[in-house]
Amino acid sequence: MSLIVHKYGGTSVGSVERIKAVAEKIASKHRTGDKIVVAVSAMSGETNRLIGLAKDIQEEPSLREMDVLVSTGEQVTIALLCMALEAAGISARSYTGGQVRILTDEAHGKARIKEIDSHRIHADLDAGRVVVVAGFQGADDAGNITTLGRGGSDTTAVALAAALKADECQIYTDVDGVYTTDPRVVPDARRLDKITFEEMLEMASQGSKILQIRSVEFAGKYNVPLRVMSSFEDGPGTLISLEDDDQMEKPVVSGIAFNRDEAKLTIRGIPDQPGVAYKVLGAISEANIEIDVIVQNVAKDNSATITFTVHRNDLVRASALLEQIAADLGAEEVSSDDQIVKVSIVGVGMRSHAGVAATMFEALAAEGINIQLITTSEIKITVVIEERYLELAVRSLHSAFGLEQ
Numbered sequence: 001m002s003l004i005v006h007k008y009g010g011t012s013v014g015s016v017e018r019i020k021a022v023a024e025k026i027a028s029k030h031r032t033g034d035k036i037v038v039a040v041s042a043m044s045g046e047t048n049r050l051i052g053l054a055k056d057i058q059e060e061p062s063l064r065e066m067d068v069l070v071s072t073g074e075q076v077t078i079a080l081l082c083m084a085l086e087a088a089g090i091s092a093r094s095y096t097g098g099q100v101r102i103l104t105d106e107a108h109g110k111a112r113i114k115e116i117d118s119h120r121i122h123a124d125l126d127a128g129r130v131v132v133v134a135g136f137q138g139a140d141d142a143g144n145i146t147t148l149g150r151g152g153s154d155t156t157a158v159a160l161a162a163a164l165k166a167d168e169c170q171i172y173t174d175v176d177g178v179y180t181t182d183p184r185v186v187p188d189a190r191r192l193d194k195i196t197f198e199e200m201l202e203m204a205s206q207g208s209k210i211l212q213i214r215s216v217e218f219a220g221k222y223n224v225p226l227r228v229m230s231s232f233e234d235g236p237g238t239l240i241s242l243e244d245d246d247q248m249e250k251p252v253v254s255g256i257a258f259n260r261d262e263a264k265l266t267i268r269g270i271p272d273q274p275g276v277a278y279k280v281l282g283a284i285s286e287a288n289i290e291i292d293v294i295v296q297n298v299a300k301d302n303s304a305t306i307t308f309t310v311h312r313n314d315l316v317r318a319s320a321l322l323e324q325i326a327a328d329l330g331a332e333e334v335s336s337d338d339q340i341v342k343v344s345i346v347g348v349g350m351r352s353h354a355g356v357a358a359t360m361f362e363a364l365a366a367e368g369i370n371i372q373l374i375t376t377s378e379i380k381i382t383v384v385i386e387e388r389y390l391e392l393a394v395r396s397l398h399s400a401f402g403l404e405q
């Protein structure tokens with residue numbers, strides 16, 4: 001007998017009909033003898049609707065009250081799903097995060113889970129019930145309702161699976177797995193049977209929005225096998241797990257990720273001296289602006305250039321700061337560009353293969369695509385290119401690494 005945690009996202013529980021369909025799916029798995037714990041999101045659009053109501057009253061509502069408000073979305077779906085399960089002849093019980101006792105810190109809106117009390121859940125499972133838990137929420141030491149950040153139901157599901165020592169955490173969503181790249185860009189992108197936590201983390205942080213990044217980190221840390229699958233059709237989905245050393249023929253590249261959300265800033269003609277990079281980038285991160293790719297170069301005349309990328313939403317703020325820093329340092333010039341994209345090839349197989357970068361650059365060169373920045377990690381090579389070449393770059397890399405069906 002296995003213990004499986006299921007997670008259903010907003011579209012999967014977006015209407016009463018869908019909730020009934022989810023109940024049928026759970027019921028059929030329950031009849032095979034699996035013990036099942038379910039984490040659910042709010043019905044699609046509901047969390048945004050609630051945030052909208054708050055903003056109609058106050059520009060910056062208290063974070064505590066926001067959590068009281070937005071956590072209600074999930075409370076609706078747990079109750080409706082339990083009713084649908086009971087109607088399908090399965091005994092079920094719902095719990096809010098606070099009722100389970102999903103204990104978090106006090107950081108409203110981005111709380112972290114500290115501990116989960118699994119007693120009530122185990123007792124229900126032993127009594128043959130399906131347990132349905134509200135995703136995205138917990139409670140702090142004092143009992144205040146907290147939420148885990150947008151998309152946080154994924155993290156709830158993984159944390160429950162870790163606490164319950166579940167055999168697998170199955171994320172049911174509107175796609176049938178993780179693909180080699182976005183099928184909207186490359187129609188013959190392929191569903192991956194398996195991918196490692198590390199690769200998924202890179203794909204997610206490069207813009208693949210299937211799973212909340214934190215949930216993947218959590219799954220890796222506690223080694224919870226995660227499976228992304230469709231809630232609308234049957235299929236094996238994609239298993240995300242530890243790297244398996246026995247797999248002789250690891251693909252060199254597992255996927256192509258891309259991100260359209262970044263902008264590039266450059267400061268030119270600064271002194272090549274200790275402390276200069278700190279002055280430039282320290283001031284940016286002190287303003288709570290996240291920096292992604294960073295490249296520094298020193299010219300023949302010993303002046304340095306630093307280029308880095310930030311989220312496009314932060315570009316105006318970052319530019320203003322950089323102008324100030326430039327004035328302080330006597331820099332020659334500051335420039336910015338928001339018509340850029342980041343494209344990455346990702347794969348654990350890269351660790352043991354040489355020449356991967358050359359293949360990547362050759363494919364881009366063949367299309368006449370200029371590379372502006374390059375960064376690498378052990379399992380990833382990222383380039384920054386002009387935005388208008390995004391589709392072309394992704395398609396040519398996808399075929400250069402033989403990822404099509």
Ligand code: ASP
Pocket residue numbers: 009010041042047048073135136149150151152153154
């Ligand atoms: N309902 C929350 C959100 O929309 C949490 C989730 O769906 O995972 O962000």
Ligand code: MG
Pocket residue numbers: 009010041151
């Ligand atoms: Mg989601």
